[in-house]
Amino acid sequence: MKRPTIHDVAAAAGVSRGTVSRLLNGDKYVSPAARVAIERAISETGYVVNRAARSLVTQRTGSVVMVLSEPYEKLFEDPNYSTLIRVAIKMLAERDLSLVMMLAGDAAERERVVRYVRGGHADGVLLVSTHAGDPLVEALGSGPPAVSCGAVIGHENVIPYAAADERLGARQMTEYFVDQGRRRIAMITGPMDTPGGIQRLEGFAEVLGRRATSKLIAHGDWTRASGERAMAELLERAPDIDAVFVASDLMAAGALAALRAAGRGVPGDVAVGGFDDSSVALSTHPPLTTVRQPLTEMAQETIRLLLALIDGAGGLEPVILPTELVIRESA
DSSP: OOOOOHHHHHHHHTSOHHHHHHHHTTOSOSOHHHHHHHHHHHHHHTOOOOHHHHHHHHOOOSEEEEEEOSOHHHHHHOHHHHHHHHHHHHHHHTTTOEEEEEEOSSHHHHHHHHHHHHTTOOSEEEEESOOTTOHHHHHTTTSSOEEEESOOTTOTTTSOEEEEOHHHHHHHHHHHHHHTTOOSEEEEEOOTTSHHHHHHHHHHHHHHGGGOOGGGEEEOOSSHHHHHHHHHHHHHHOTTOOEEEESSHHHHHHHHHHHHHTTOOTTTTOEEEOSBOOTHHHHSSSOOBEEEOOHHHHHHHHHHHHHHHHTTOOOOOOEEEOOEEEOOTTO
């Protein structure tokens, strides 16, 4: 059976081929009546847009690439990424754009991403979990428009981004522990080459001042295993800890496991607080007191920024969203 063409659509709609072409290429100056007729004709004929042909005319690929600068294991372990992917797919589909997912956790993967993007295969780039000094950022500098979910350290004024107020969230949790009368408050940070790692530690230190000593701070890498290791390290260094702020829910789940193994009760002996309010926070035992960052809104704002850049907008300001303390049984 012959595949329907744009000529078939034009004939069925009773309009010129040029009118059909203008509509398919996003031209706003097509009359409402013609638009309805063309859309009906497309449905009746079963016409499917030839993306390769369209891209030659529009110089657009019809796709956006999401680049996750982490090993692939984290994509499946951390529920925050699934929220971002879900929102991105939905919002991009409304613009008839496809989402391409690429990992850049090592040098070979970064090189593959650069070749793909510089090869003109994407209309925009969405950076996720980018670390300070990542050579990928510089390599993509001359490519299509790029935005980031969370700031890219050193490029805050170059790459638009949407993020939660990391310092505010950390202060909210630390102040809550202080108000409870907790005296030996420790912290497990995220990676210190990411905004979340740096700013959540800064918020913690702003509240505790001199009490935020290096003895009471351990570092993780956002994984559950790293939270468990860091908690065991803290208990060895400072066994009198009575509260710990963990910079992600996933790491907090690991910290809870280490506390159970050490025979420490939660929250009786040690209060535990996380950050994210992801699905992990409700699955721990006990359920996790945490800082809610508006993940869905962050994802929506990030995609909105990217679409604005693709459409030619400039001078976009970062979007910083407030956090909220969510109290459950762990603290």
